[in-house]
Amino acid sequence: MHYLGGINTIKTLIKLAVEDNQVLTSALRQLVDKYGFIDSELIPFIADSYNLSKAEVLGVISFYEDFRTTPPLAHVIRICQAEACQALGATTLMAHCKSVGLTNKQNVEIGTVSCLGLCACGPALIHNENLHARVTSAKLDEIIRQTQK
Amino acid sequence: MNLYETYTVFIPGDSAAVALGANLVAEALLQEANKRCIDIRLIRNGSRGMIWAEPLLEIQTSAGRLAFACTNPEILVELLDTGIFERELDMSVAERIHPSCLGFTEDIPWLKNQNRQTFSRCGIINPLCLDDYQTLGGLSSLKNALEQQPNDIIDAIAASGLRGRGGAAFPAGIKWKTVAECSSPCKYIVCNADEGDSGTYADRLIMEGDPFLLIESMAIAGYATGANKGYIYLRSEYPLARQILDQAIRIAQQKNLLGDSILGSEFNFDIQLFVGAGAYICGEETSLLQSLEGKRGEVRSKPPLPAQEGLFGQPTLIHNVISLCSVPAALVSSGQHYAALGINRSLGTLPFQLSGNIKYAGLVELAFGHSLRYLLDQFGQGTLSGKPLRAVQIGGPLGAYLPDRMLDTNLDYEEFIAIGAGIGHGGIVVFDDTVNLQVQARYAFQFCVEESCGKCTPCRIGAKRGLDNLSTSNDLVLVEALCEVMESGSLCAMGGMTPIPVRSAIHYFPEDFTPTELVS
Ligand SMILES: Cc1cc2nc3c(=O)[nH]c(=O)nc-3n(C[C@H](O)[C@H](O)[C@H](O)COP(=O)(O)O)c2cc1C
Ligand code: SF4
Ligand code: FES
Numbered sequence: 001m002h003y004l005g006g007i008n009t010i011k012t013l014i015k016l017a018v019e020d021n022q023v024l025t026s027a028l029r030q031l032v033d034k035y036g037f038i039d040s041e042l043i044p045f046i047a048d049s050y051n052l053s054k055a056e057v058l059g060v061i062s063f064y065e066d067f068r069t070t071p072p073l074a075h076v077i078r079i080c081q082a083e084a085c086q087a088l089g090a091t092t093l094m095a096h097c098k099s100v101g102l103t104n105k106q107n108v109e110i111g112t113v114s115c116l117g118l119c120a121c122g123p124a125l126i127h128n129e130n131l132h133a134r135v136t137s138a139k140l141d142e143i144i145r146q147t148q149k
Numbered sequence: 150m151n152l153y154e155t156y157t158v159f160i161p162g163d164s165a166a167v168a169l170g171a172n173l174v175a176e177a178l179l180q181e182a183n184k185r186c187i188d189i190r191l192i193r194n195g196s197r198g199m200i201w202a203e204p205l206l207e208i209q210t211s212a213g214r215l216a217f218a219c220t221n222p223e224i225l226v227e228l229l230d231t232g233i234f235e236r237e238l239d240m241s242v243a244e245r246i247h248p249s250c251l252g253f254t255e256d257i258p259w260l261k262n263q264n265r266q267t268f269s270r271c272g273i274i275n276p277l278c279l280d281d282y283q284t285l286g287g288l289s290s291l292k293n294a295l296e297q298q299p300n301d302i303i304d305a306i307a308a309s310g311l312r313g314r315g316g317a318a319f320p321a322g323i324k325w326k327t328v329a330e331c332s333s334p335c336k337y338i339v340c341n342a343d344e345g346d347s348g349t350y351a352d353r354l355i356m357e358g359d360p361f362l363l364i365e366s367m368a369i370a371g372y373a374t375g376a377n378k379g380y381i382y383l384r385s386e387y388p389l390a391r392q393i394l395d396q397a398i399r400i401a402q403q404k405n406l407l408g409d410s411i412l413g414s415e416f417n418f419d420i421q422l423f424v425g426a427g428a429y430i431c432g433e434e435t436s437l438l439q440s441l442e443g444k445r446g447e448v449r450s451k452p453p454l455p456a457q458e459g460l461f462g463q464p465t466l467i468h469n470v471i472s473l474c475s476v477p478a479a480l481v482s483s484g485q486h487y488a489a490l491g492i493n494r495s496l497g498t499l500p501f502q503l504s505g506n507i508k509y510a511g512l513v514e515l516a517f518g519h520s521l522r523y524l525l526d527q528f529g530q531g532t533l534s535g536k537p538l539r540a541v542q543i544g545g546p547l548g549a550y551l552p553d554r555m556l557d558t559n560l561d562y563e564e565f566i567a568i569g570a571g572i573g574h575g576g577i578v579v580f581d582d583t584v585n586l587q588v589q590a591r592y593a594f595q596f597c598v599e600e601s602c603g604k605c606t607p608c609r610i611g612a613k614r615g616l617d618n619l620s621t622s623n624d625l626v627l628v629e630a631l632c633e634v635m636e637s638g639s640l641c642a643m644g645g646m647t648p649i650p651v652r653s654a655i656h657y658f659p660e661d662f663t664p665t666e667l668v669s
Contacts, residue, residue, distance in 0.1 A: 023443025029385075029424055063445040063602075065427030066385055082347030083542055083592070084578045087505030088533070114429060114596070116386050117350040118168050119578070120200035120503065120510035129388045133168035 010035070011045060018049050024060055028067050036072045073109040075147040077127045079135075081112045084119030088134075093123050096137040108147050151209060152274070152284055154190065156234055159207040159214070161272065162193030163357050164389045165350070170221055171204035177222035178206075187234045195358015197272030198500075198512030199259060207254055208233065216251040224249055259509060259528060264490065266478040266498045267471060268514050271358035277396055279404055282361045288406070290477035294369045295414040301483075302373040303329055306476070308484030310496030315341055315432075315469030316545070316573045316642075318562045321479075324466060327456040328374040331464035336376035338367050339441065339460060339467040342383040342390075343425055343432035346545025348504040348576030352470035354512055355500075356383075356390045359474075360397035361406070364420060366473040368411060369480070371418045374466050379420040382437050385427055394422050429546075429600040433641050434467045436602060447602045448641045469574070471500060491517035495561040505542075505578035506532045515560070521577070522556040529579065536581040540589075540658065544573030546596050547646035549653035550586060569653065571646075586658035591619040593650035601643060608644025611635040615651065625655060625662060 010031070017027035027046070031038050038046075038061060047054045061067040079097070081090050094112070097103050103110050118124035121133035127143055135143075160166070160175045175191060182189045199205060202218035206225070217228065224247070231246050251257055265271075274281040282288070294302050307322025328336060340363065344352040356363060367379045383391055398420055401407040409417045423441055425431050431440045435449035438460050459465025475497065479487040487497045495517035503510045507529040515524065521543070532538055540550045549570035551558075558564055565572050580589075597612035615631045618624055632648035639645040655662055 023441070025426065025440055025443045026423065029426060032426075060443070060445050063428065063447075064425075067426055083546060083589070084348040084504040084576075086589075086592070087578055087580045087584070113386060114600075115345060115347045115349075116164075116168075117344065117353040118165050119348045119350055119505065119576070120507075120512075121165055121169060121203070122505070124168065126386070126388075131164055131168035131389070133165060 010039075010042065014042070014046055014049050024050050024052070024057070025064075028061065028064075032066055032068070037068045037070055040069045074107040075128065076109045076111070077125055077143070078111045078113035079125045079140075080114065080116050080118070080123060082115040082119075084115070085122035085124055088122040090123040093135060093137060093140060096140065100141075102140070102144050105144065105148065108144060151211070151213075152281060153192070153209045155209055155211055156188075157190045157192060157209040159192050159194045159209070160204060160220075161196045161358075162276075162389070162393075163196035163203070163272075164353060164387070165200050166196055166203040166205070167389065169203045169219075173222055174204050174206060174220050174225055177225045181226060181229050182234075185229060187229070189234060192275045194274060195272045195276050196354055196512075197254070197260060198268065198354060198514075199257070199509075200511040201509045202251065202511075213253040213255055215246075216254040216257065217247060217249045218251050220249060259511075262527065263514050264498050264516050265514050266487070266490070267362075267475045268355065268359075268500055268512065269478075270362070271355055274359070276358050276360055276393060277400060279361060279400060279406070282359070287361055288365060288412070290480055291365045291369050291372075291406075292412060294372055294480070295412065295416060299329060299373045299375065302369065302480065305480050305484040306373070309479035309487040310484070310491070310494070311472065311475055311479045311487065312495070312562070313469060314471035314475065314499065314574060315434075316346075316547075316571075318572075321468070321472060324456055324468075325370070325374055327454070328376070328464045328466045331457060333464050335378075335463045336374060337460045337463060337465040338370045338374070338376045338379040339437070339455075339465055340367060340379065340381040340473055341432065341434065341437060341467055341469045342381050342387075343429075343437060344384060344387075344470070344574070345429040345432045346547075346574050346576050348542065348578040349502050349545060349574045350504075351500040351502055351512060351575060353387055353390050355474050356387075356470060357393050360394055361401065362474050362477070363394075363470060364397060364401050364406060366476040367420060368407070368416075368418045369476055370466055370468070370473060372416050374464075376464075376466065377417050377419070379418065380441060380460070381420060381422050382425060382431070382441060383422060384425045384432075391422070391424060398422060429596075430602045430643055433643065435641075437467070438465065445602075447604050448643075450640055471574075491561075492559070493561055494563060499560070499572070499575050501560070501575045501577060503529050503577055503579070506534055506538075506581045507579040508533050517560050517562075520557050520559050521551075524560065524577070525556065525579070532579060532581045534581045534583075536583065538579055539582040539584050540580045540586060542578040542580070542589075542650065543576070544571040545576050546593065547571075547642060547649055548573050548576070549649050550589060550657060551653065552657045555657070569649065569656075571649070586654040586661040587619065587623075590651045590654040590662075591616060593647055593654075594619060597643060597647040605638070605640045605644065607635045607638035608640070608647070611639075611644065612647060615647075623662060628655070
């Protein structure tokens with residue numbers, strides 16, 4: 001992988017987190033915020049820095065949905081599938097995605113999320129850090145069309 | 150008194166408003182005003198909780214704020230074309246200025262009929278302006294507290310009857326006392342802002358709309374219990390709340406509301422924001438503490454209680470956002486004012502959150518004691534789809550599905566427990582007659598499969614078995630047996646309460662569970 005600033009920048013970030021007494025979950029959060037994922041190649045270094053075994057670090061990473069080890073695509077769209085959005089057609093929205101092949105666009109990743117706190121105006125989704133509410137199939141198509149420009 | 154000058158315009162920066170296009174309205178306003186050479190001041194306030202009216206636009210006039218509902222850039226241009234900013238308004242025709250006009254915000258029945266104690270400022274002020282916060286009563290509670298004995302504050306909290314708003318409704322006074330009585334020099338205040346329950350957004354709304362309230366409340370809790378360090382554990386699904394809290398904490402530190410010798414007292418208190426990583430179970434308090442310590446969010450067995458051995462083994466007062474934000478209201482007149490609201494052992498107010506398929510969805514803060522039907526009829530006013538209401542899920546994903554005939558139950562913690570349900574964090578999700586309760590029961594199991602921390606067998610295996618069963622043979626005798634094992638043998642309420650949505654769905658909607666209703 002090629003990183004902004006190179007692998008040493010990331011290692012410095014981890015070292016600083018350790019020196020700053022930040023817990024492991026905090027350091028992992030920083031990595032995800034900055035790079036979108038945690039490269040598996042970094043796990044031995046993280047384990048070393050935190051004086052943990054590789055298995056322990058992997059155990060923490062795998063527990064949390066946000067701590068992914070694969071790089072995200074340019075557009076990550078997560079559609080809420082929890083109850084309040086179900087009551088307004090979230091399941092249909094997801095089915096729509098699959099039926100018209102929206103799930104296999106080159107640079108778009110479509111996933112699910114459980115509640116965005118927009119339960120009074122569902123169905124809701126989050127596109128990278130942008131929130132959308134009362135999403136219809138047409139609105140979703142438009143959001144995806146914008147990503148293909 | 151008008152806090153803001155005439156022609157100040159308010160467009161919420163709240164997540165729900167933004168998700169419905171508030172930023173586009175704000176941009177259009179600035180552009181158009183510039184073009185027309187109108188001098189306006191724009192404030193990105195929080196939401197008033199009328200999510201049905203977002204993006205709500207308000208204009209300060211000399212007679213109060215005028216509200217416009219569901220605005221968009223086109224409506225905005227129409228509004229400006231009326232010359233609204235160029236002349237003093239004739240209020241007798243205010244409603245006729247534009248069809249989107251709701252009249253004066255203060256007169257809107259949907260807001261007027263609420264009892265805003267905790268949410269008294271939310272949506273009114275600029276969330277990041279400490280002066281506005283103070284003008285509307287902010288910081289007076291902390292200043293008062295710092296002049297009192299910690300014990301007197303704890304007595305007032307106990308007298309107010311405040312109970313935990315995160316779900317378990319445990320009396321706050323007892324918890325504060327337990328932490329205060331621990332002799333450790335190092336104690337923590339932890340704010341549970343993981344708000345994972347579907348149908349709930351009260352925590353988000355107040356953190357985005359009145360963040361200094363949370364900071365002030367945590368400082369009071371710290372002073373009363375002898376803790377000098379606070380953490381806010383915020384879920385990562387709330388990116389805007391994260392930005393606002395980040396800024397609010399920084400401002401509070403600059404203005405000496407946090408840090409050493411806060412507000413000139415001898416008390417030191419600071420807060421750190423910690424962002425979660427997408428695990429529902431981390432809302433459970435011990436799992437949250439594990440996560441804050443850097444570990445997998447596996448639930449710890451109790452005892453020891455977090456109040457005695459919590460974060461890093463130290464005494465920890467862990468509270469939901471709304472429990473903490475209710476502290477200043479609860480402390481008014483040493484708890485007497487708050488305790489006078491509500492009924493039985495459910496005292497004070499609760500911000501109920503109307504969600505799902507409901508026409509006037511949003512946050513309704515009411516004293517306990519009204520019926521669920523009153524809340525739905527008076528405020529919700531029917532389904533959004535216009536079809537008949539069939540089921541209401543109250544209390545989040547671990548809450549019961551209730552049919553129409555159960556809606557006369559009074560909003561009181563114990564009354565809901567008595568019917569095998571719970572109020573939880575106050576989320577109320579409405580479904581119309583297209584809902585299939587077999588599908589919902591199956592989802593309850595599926596949610597537990599996905600979100601279980603995996604520590605104990607009844608939850609980890611039971612939920613999977615339940616899901617398989619409701620997806621294939623629909624053997625309700627076996628499902629009931631699984632529910633019994635999960636309820637009695639799970640370490641925490643994730644496994645222990647998943648039977649609630651499942652059983653209520655089967656009990657109240659048996660017609661959905663015939664084998665012919667099998668859905669692939
Ligand atoms: C599975 C599960 C999830 C929970 N999620 C939350 C949550 O998101 N927010 C919250 O405040 N409490 C949540 N709780 C309740 C907490 O465990 C705890 O009771 C609460 O933080 C205590 O604060 P309170 O006394 O102010 O309610 C959850 C409990 C369980 C069992
Ligand atoms: S009930 Fe489920 S979530 Fe709770 S401790 Fe057991 S496995 Fe973990
Ligand atoms: S349930 Fe979808 S946003 Fe809350």
